[in-house]
Amino acid sequence: MLSLQSPLVTLMSIPSPSDGVWNLGPVPIRGYALCIILGIVLAIWIGERRWVARGGVAGEVSDLAIWAVPFGLVGGRLYHVATDWELYFGEGKNPVTALYVWRGGLGIWGAIALGAVGVAIGAHLRGIKLLPLLDALAPGVLVAQAMGRWGNWFNQELYGRPTDLPWGLEIDVDHRPSQYLDVPTFHPTFLYECLWVLAAFALLVWLDRRFQLGHGRVVALYVMFYTAGRGWIENLRIDDVQLDDVLGLRLNVWTSIVLFVLAAAWFVWSARRHPGREQVVRTRPLEDDDATTDGTPDESSDDAGHDASHDSTDDTRSSGSTASTQGRSTADPTA
Secondary structure (H helix, E strand, O other), X not given: OOOOOOHHHHHHOEOOOOOOEEEEOOEEEEHHHHHHHHHHHHHHHHHHHHHHHOOOOOOHHHHHHHHHHHHHHHHHXXXXXXXXXXXXXXXXXXXXXXXXXXXXXXXXXXXXXHHHHHHHHHHHHHOEOHHHHHHHHHHHHHHHHHHHHHHHHHHOOXXXXXXXXXXXXXXXXXXXXXXXXXXXXXXXXXXXXXXXXXXXXXXXXXXXXXXXXXXXXXXXXXXXXXXXXXXXXHHHEOOOOOOOOEOOEOHHHHHHHHHHHHHHHHHHHHHHHOOOOOOOOEOOOOOHHHHHOOOOOOHHHOOOOOOHHHHHHHHHHHHHHHHHHHHOOOOOOOO
């Protein structure tokens, strides 16, 4: 077996960026932030396509992101600070640094939970059923998580145990734990999770198209797929966390186990109680201004010379079109 100090190991390993921040004049551009932003953009784009295919209105996912993104960022940071409060509070600590999101530290559980609250608020205000909406959004969230993990690469953080595998990740001495100062390469857990969730995305989209999943079952599979990977990847990590020994396991491993079981239970219950997929995705009819955003003609713009019979026919066709749009899926590779 090759030694961790072998030149061949170093030659074959994955390099880390020498710097994760670039300055454009007085403005710092951070690799971590760019990865988060790219993930959000991709999640919105994928979610938009899937939502329209489920019968939603184009542009609604972008509007809901106004609620989901701030809630998710706050939730992610709150979870991180709550589970690692000793990093920010106590003797010699500066509580203000808890606000420095750009340094890393967004707990995925908090981000998903509070982000879902934001989506629920926005959906309620727009008369959208929550479960079909979440089913449409879930696969795109996996892609966002995959992109976000590259932010850990830029920050040289959250890597795994030392390894001499060819794909070992080079970590600068300044970013290594004190007990591993003489070890050059570590498991690239950011890459493991990125590849895992991208595979989960592809499988989830295929299963949804193949079995026409509904009533929250896409979300349940999303949770199951992600936690199944997060559990074993978390066991590889050596970053210093406050709750690293909860009944012999790290807190995030226990969280993964509990969420997997709950998601599996929901999937089984939902499949038995509500087989098939929702045919209507709204709690109330679309308002006129909402309908026009999806390309539906505005009846008020018809010529005043149309007779009553013609107007009645147009109204009937428009209503049928709206009902069909709400309940019918269209072909889409990400739907």
